[in-house]
Amino acid sequence: MPSTLTERPAPASTSRPDATPRRRTRVFALPEARWAAAATVLFLLALPLQLTGAPAWMWGPLYGLAYAAGGWEPALAGLRALREKTLDVDLLMIVAALGAAAVGQAMDGALLIVIFATSGALEALATARTADSVRGLLDLAPATATRLRGDGSGGEETVPTTELAVGDTVLVRPGERIGADGRVLDGASEVDQATITGEPLPAAKEPGDEVFAGTLNGTGALRVRVERDASDSVIARIVQMVEEASETKAPTQLFVEKVEQRYSIGMVAATLAVFAVPLAFGAALTGSLLRAMTFMIVASPCAVVLATMPPLLSSIANAGRHGVLVKSAVVMERLGQVDAVALDKTGTLTEGTPRVTDVRPLPGSGLNENELLRLAAAAEHPSEHPLARAVVAAARARTLALPDAEDFTSTPGVGVTAAVDGRKIAVGSPVRLLSGAEDAHTAAAELEDGGRTAVLVVADGTPAGVLGIADQLRPEAAATVVSLTSLAGTPPTLITGDNPRAAARLAAEVGITDVRAGLLPQDKVAAVRELEQTGRKVLVVGDGVNDAPALAAAHTGIAMGRAGSDLALETADAVIVRDELATVPAVVALSRRARRLVVQNLAIAALFISGLVVWDLTATLPLPLGVLGHEGSTVIVGLNGLRLLREAAWTRAHAEGRR
Numbered sequence: 001m002p003s004t005l006t007e008r009p010a011p012a013s014t015s016r017p018d019a020t021p022r023r024r025t026r027v028f029a030l031p032e033a034r035w036a037a038a039a040t041v042l043f044l045l046a047l048p049l050q051l052t053g054a055p056a057w058m059w060g061p062l063y064g065l066a067y068a069a070g071g072w073e074p075a076l077a078g079l080r081a082l083r084e085k086t087l088d089v090d091l092l093m094i095v096a097a098l099g100a101a102a103v104g105q106a107m108d109g110a111l112l113i114v115i116f117a118t119s120g121a122l123e124a125l126a127t128a129r130t131a132d133s134v135r136g137l138l139d140l141a142p143a144t145a146t147r148l149r150g151d152g153s154g155g156e157e158t159v160p161t162t163e164l165a166v167g168d169t170v171l172v173r174p175g176e177r178i179g180a181d182g183r184v185l186d187g188a189s190e191v192d193q194a195t196i197t198g199e200p201l202p203a204a205k206e207p208g209d210e211v212f213a214g215t216l217n218g219t220g221a222l223r224v225r226v227e228r229d230a231s232d233s234v235i236a237r238i239v240q241m242v243e244e245a246s247e248t249k250a251p252t253q254l255f256v257e258k259v260e261q262r263y264s265i266g267m268v269a270a271t272l273a274v275f276a277v278p279l280a281f282g283a284a285l286t287g288s289l290l291r292a293m294t295f296m297i298v299a300s301p302c303a304v305v306l307a308t309m310p311p312l313l314s315s316i317a318n319a320g321r322h323g324v325l326v327k328s329a330v331v332m333e334r335l336g337q338v339d340a341v342a343l344d345k346t347g348t349l350t351e352g353t354p355r356v357t358d359v360r361p362l363p364g365s366g367l368n369e370n371e372l373l374r375l376a377a378a379a380e381h382p383s384e385h386p387l388a389r390a391v392v393a394a395a396r397a398r399t400l401a402l403p404d405a406e407d408f409t410s411t412p413g414v415g416v417t418a419a420v421d422g423r424k425i426a427v428g429s430p431v432r433l434l435s436g437a438e439d440a441h442t443a444a445a446e447l448e449d450g451g452r453t454a455v456l457v458v459a460d461g462t463p464a465g466v467l468g469i470a471d472q473l474r475p476e477a478a479a480t481v482v483s484l485t486s487l488a489g490t491p492p493t494l495i496t497g498d499n500p501r502a503a504a505r506l507a508a509e510v511g512i513t514d515v516r517a518g519l520l521p522q523d524k525v526a527a528v529r530e531l532e533q534t535g536r537k538v539l540v541v542g543d544g545v546n547d548a549p550a551l552a553a554a555h556t557g558i559a560m561g562r563a564g565s566d567l568a569l570e571t572a573d574a575v576i577v578r579d580e581l582a583t584v585p586a587v588v589a590l591s592r593r594a595r596r597l598v599v600q601n602l603a604i605a606a607l608f609i610s611g612l613v614v615w616d617l618t619a620t621l622p623l624p625l626g627v628l629g630h631e632g633s634t635v636i637v638g639l640n641g642l643r644l645l646r647e648a649a650w651t652r653a654h655a656e657g658r659r
Contacts, residue, residue: 310641
């Protein structure tokens with residue numbers, strides 16, 4: 001989840017100045033992208049020349065170069081596969097494109113080449129970016145740590161965190177990242193562990209409490225005993241789980257490859273048979289060759305390819321215009337298959353930023369709400385604690401003038417004290433500051449029972465009031481839960497690292513009954529797999545590093561983009577760029593419309609191809625008519641798929657998602 005203690009740095013963080021900043025793979029750093037771009041440019045140069053009646057010597061070489069730029073890699077890969085006695089559809093597409101060119105349909109073959117080259121480039125980019133993020137996650141842990149010598153001298157030494165061993169004691173100063181998983185021996189502080197647990201607020205740490213590598217220490221110093229090797233830390237296991245979960249998608253890919261193999265072999269065998277069988281019965285060579293070439297054209301899967309890609313790519317483009325980045329056509333298709341949804345809490349259903357929700361002056365304090373908030377905000381103003389920033393923001397929202405604070409002190413795990421307008425003001429934990437004052441106890445308990453964090457304000461030693469602070473529910477959260485329930489056929493599940501009381505309160509507000517709280521990353525993965533074991537295809541929506549393994553393990557993962565962690569954004573299959581939760585059901589509904597169009601297009605393509613093939617095999621199908629029928633089916637399915645580019649398609653999907 002996004003941190004609320006500070007603006008959390010990216011994985012190549014400032015907490016690790018000696019680390020080399022992680023490089024993000026650029027699009028044109030990939031050879032697949034460069035060749036696809038070259039093929040597209042050449043095609044776009046040749047097409048208008050051909051359509052305007054320019055001589056063939058002007059546009060023919062451009063098409064030829066487009067074939068070479070976009071087709072040499074799949075052709076080479078296909079030839080290598082042939083040497084291993086396998087045949088793939090990519091090679092078959094190259095052969096079909098060359099066959100189209102051989103009968104004067106160079107433009108159709110070039111378009112097919114461009115589509116395949118672009119698809120390969122997008123897949124390569126997604127793979128590279130995910131690998132970058134997985135490697136960069138390890139940069140969350142600092143490169144070095146301050147280890148205390150065990151000889152009793154009290155001396156310190158700076159060592160690489162990879163050299164820390166179980167039983168070592170490390171000193172973590174204020175503002176440093178913790179170098180290893182361990183347990184606090186001495187000291188008190190607040191630790192921002194949103195990267196691990198997703199908690200929206202820093203957790204108070206005292207002797208005996210567990211801490212995690214890569215989490216950010218607050219204002220206190222801690223002595224920590226190392227309990228896990230670096231290779232076994234929670235952050236390292238997150239990396240391992242993302243990689244393993246990504247690999248579990250391989251069986252689906254293997255199934256697709258088997259289908260491709262059978263189709264390719266069948267088509268090649270059929271083409272050879274169409275050529276050889278008539279020859280065996282004395283047919284003329286020219287006629288047999290022409291019939292086989294016609295068969296190759298009409299049976300080529302150009303219409304089948306366009307049956308699938310235009311609806312999916314059009315829906316991807318339409319979703320992109322409305323703030324949803326869908327990373328591939330495969331993802332767009334999968335989104336329409338989901339029948340179960342798991343939602344993260346902080347930063348997904350909530351805004352991820354603590355806000356003051358209640359201002360309660362205590363009887364006898366002589367203060368009204370504004371005066372109480374003004375004193376508390378003035379005392380908190382010098383603090384960098386997220387709760388302090390929430391109090392100051394609330395005062396500014398009411399346009400309250402804040403006096404200067406003097407003699408400011410901050411005690412980790414307790415709160416702050418300062419002199420404001422000649423009064424000694426203390427703001428902090430009710431547990432630490434209260435000693436009596438039944439009214440204050442009651443007010444704090446009521447706020448905490450409601451899922452809020454209670455902050456006590458003490459003026460001159462007497463409790464003056466209690467502030468309630470909570471992460472705010474997104475305005476569209478409840479409506480989104482209703483929409484997702486309608487689309488999936490079952491209410492979403494809430495999976496969160498936050499405490500059970502806060503999770504249950506929020507779940508009740510949005511209508512979720514299945515609540516899984518207090519989860520670490522591996523627990524979220526287990527929850528997703530438990531849902532999938534019932535035969536469901538699970539969509540996970542989250543935003544933090546701790547959500548990344550679940551996003552990777554799920555059938556489909558969507559990350560909230562505005563405050564989402566780098567790894568979550570790269571691991572997820574889709575990203576809500578504008579951070580609008582209501583677009584989640586809309587893009588699912590759009591995907592289902594795209595899938596319906598794919599089925600329609602496949603039926604149209606199958607009807608045309610089977611009809612032309614039967615005609616060619618049972619009678620004499622003129623080659624021009626075969627090309628016309630083939631191209632006609634291609635145009636029909638292409639235009640049918642492009643309907644999803646229209647604004648009306650998104651409007652209908654959004655309306656369908658709200659039902």
